[in-house]
Amino acid sequence: MQEISKEKCKLVEELGLNVEEKHNLPPLAGRIYAFMILSNVEGHTFEDIIEITCASKSSVSTNLNLLVQLKFIEYFTKTGDRKRYFRITKNYLRITLEEYHREIDKELTLVKKVNKFNEENNPEKFKKNKNLGIIFQEYLIAQKENLELTIKKMIEFKETLDQ
Template structure:
């Protein structure tokens, strides 16, 4: 398998990962994957069109979605009216993903505690049956929140 075939397989694998993990539509996921593995400083709209073989409107919609999500940015070159798309600053991207995970863990913890409080008051038998498991789960969420917060702080200092 030559270099280009390996690159295309990686783009496809990354695309599936981004679809699943970031809930991206397939085309946007593949464009993002292309931007992650490109050797270029950035890709133009035309480059994305050529590499993905989709319609202009589909490419435009996907690029706009990635821009809105903060996953990509663009720059221009002096004397060139085209926009060059690239992945957003990695530190910003990583921090945003960790902040989302932190928020998700916090929301999960609050909801589990609300359900437990409801059960404690309205269904004591059920509460007692699951109390220990809930405590372990809440502790796990709290540890994850601490880890996410520490990692966000560390990344913030590195970049």
């Protein structure tokens, strides 16, 4: 196992905190995921991850199982080797973008309902604040369309790699 640079350690912590907060994960799961994003190795053993994180076997096991269950990471085996190797799920970026898309879609649905409700039930308020609600609705629509385009590009890119 090679030594990890201070720069990489710092970025693992920063990225790990972001992943932890955004996906409501335990701190160790965030750090494991961040480390794997930044890794230049295709797959790490359980023992590698224990050494990298300096965490207990049970903590690493629990957090790896959580990340596998949530489809953040996956494991594979090598012929003739009984060990499992963990890596980022092949489609992790697409999965993340699809998650954002669902969140924006929910928010857009709510904003449309609020705008419609205010238009019908609070006409003075709607008239006064209409532009703000419409501006926000347009922003969400643009975000949703941008995500859809990006996901489509990722799928097309993946298809070219698979050929």
